[in-house]
Amino acid sequence: PRCIFEHSEITSETVPFFPKCEEVCGILVFNSNTDLSEDQLEKVFKNMKILNGGIRIENSRLKSLSFFTVSKREQRFFFDCKSIIENNPKLDASTLCDYGYLHSVTGIKVAGNMRDCGCYNIGLNKCQVLFGGLKIINTTTLPTFSPITEIRGDILIQDTNFANLSFLGNLERLVISDAGKKEKMTINIRNNRRMTRLGLPFLKQIKNIWSSDIFANLENLSPDFCMTIEEVILFLEYKINFVNLHAKFCKDPGNLHNLKLCHFESMKDLEQNCRYILGDLMIESGDEEYIYKLGTVTHIFGTLTVRNTNLQSLIIMYGLSYMASLSGLYVMLTDNNRQVQCDKLSIFQSSFSVPVECFGGNREIVVFLESSVAFRYLDARLCDFNPSELTPKTCRLTNLNDLDSDCVYLIGDLQVDSGDEEHSEKLKTVSVIIGSLTIKNTAVTDLSFLGNLRKIANLNVYQVLYDISTEYTNEHHV
Template structure:
């Protein structure tokens, strides 16, 4: 019976990928096409052995190499290795140590830097006597998040590498079958293999939860606090993901959707009660939530986490949960009107509208840090937005309206939002600024600066920032087409700053 159970686990626990593959010849050719990799300080042998050791440029402190140790390296004396690499400070390329009897890497006594410009695979595999790779724990990586594969080293403790600062910005790990790995290896998880993940606190590598029908079994994941790599949850009957209630950190990959939840028709809640950090090393953290129950909702705290970091959404089919109490005790108010709003709100649930006659109530927004809904300021005599100095985020769910609308405020010339980051709406424009004081953005440069400051695209007087000219003035020209489309053309009295653009526009419209 025990053998049958072990066989079942072996069959069902299949990593989504097994190993990172590479072509050493192609890697070498590409490296030596890189600027700065000349023959004087390059090592272009396919492996490091007694036959090739004399090709190593011993007087160079920086060497270009795909430095690969194999079983052919086993008969090189340690002192010979140490003297060969004594001047090496920086490796331009990557290190591969496979099928050796090495016990440690201490012969790399002075190396401090790896510049893996082509992001080749670092591989340390099948070394039965290897016990110490601490040189990698302190090395600086110029180029981050290249694939790291460490497997089948039965005497090696890899855990310090996974939690250390030098590989903090990596998520492309395949680390298995060592004496101690980073955590549990991502795989396709379902009812058949879920108990193999009991007591896991970290999961590394792509993970998929699919075709699962018994949510109670997934309490085996209740100790997970960190997920490194993308995770997909699909085709389940789960009502929520509360088995991840202790999860604190998710670290994603730049090339794919990092949190993909779809085709779960019974799901009404997320349940990420402890999530504090979403991190993508080189790009946006991408989220997709779709094809869930129509009543699916996010709590304020969950949306706060999503909007605190640079998150992008494929789809976000959700509304806000009808909850106004927070674990941190900060006061949340439901918005009805500016006149009825309390003076000490920290969070606001609902669409905030500031319009004519509300100017003397704007001080009520001075303590507000987040609005779970939209912010509309229209037809006022306001000159600036100083009263919103503490506002960190505005996020609209289940609506395509702009997150922030500043419209028809003729005296409004300063729209600085000093604390604002990543306002969100599922609609096309997160921030819309129109019909206010002239020359809020005199040129594209200032408009782009504002976009970068708030972390969202801006539609200014019905045009994108690239079309902002010196007077910031736009008219719409009837193109005779659908009412949904119009051609935006700047007036021809453009300033010197945009003379080239004007000339181009004039030419196009001849």
């Protein structure tokens, strides 16, 4: 309660009640009753770095918003709210569309001031920056947004007869504000049965001002809907997670800046010096002599299968950074490649959803863990495997007492309970747990015995990933 501002407007009578907190909840209304100067307001707000709630600046005598404190670390003030700044005849709000105090707000409305910036559902054929996102539903009328180069907010285009998004042909930048507090679609283009292309030739940046994931949905479009290699590269580089991706690759790859695109038929026939490979890459017995051709490849647009080979390493593929498959599994390393060191594939930065039947003993699940792949849906189980055939050392867990030493990968639900403290040293080498972690009712004072643990993965969505509760929790650093 002490960090909540409950008054209906900002005046000399209400500011004594303004909380002296870095993060404040409330609706700040500046209007004709606001009788404080910018210098006086700066003293009122000097402690506040984050506002959760809303701002309304209407019919005020304010000339600037310099009274808001800028975070020294972030170099901007954080608003987690909708903001309206309108009808302030002395206020110059022209810089808010660039890198002013409110530049991180995507839902801001600025109108009727001495100088405005951007637009918010009005004058869309005259402005370059659109605030509040774009929502077009159930229409056959093609809009005119040709001047718009930047959209701040989410895009929803649904139930139209549009063949493409060429009405946004000058769009260069999409900026969203999604802190990840709830799941939402940043780009949601669905049920547009005549849409065959995106048609955004100048789009170069998709930015979330927060560090959370960006989700997109391309669903129920024309059966002929396709994406160029250039477009897919953009989505890969900005790590867009697709819930649905009803598309195929276009025959026209787009602008690849003179980098070589090769169509895969076989390793023997694959050309040299390829930067991009289009097709399902298959490496089989007898292809070992051609593996050198993959040394220049950075992107694979298709799937990768390695099976029945004598390969001991895939280090030749050190430059491979991205993979995108519009259907099916990305990577399959079969059990016949027992010597392949899969950790070399950790440079994959794939971000599309993948259907998988099971993760095998060739450490497929570790490949995805090391790659930071974000699964929206994962219907899979862990396949049977022989731990003795895997390196680094992989151990099945039954109980901590019987666990071997020097395990790096641990398969099973790890539970450290009262009486297990003496065996906790066995866990010092564990870096990955495929299962769950529970620590309870123990006398441990810290978790240094898990100092090498980097990742936990669990294919059971209904099971808690980790649970740490001991009587020492509040007294020590656990």
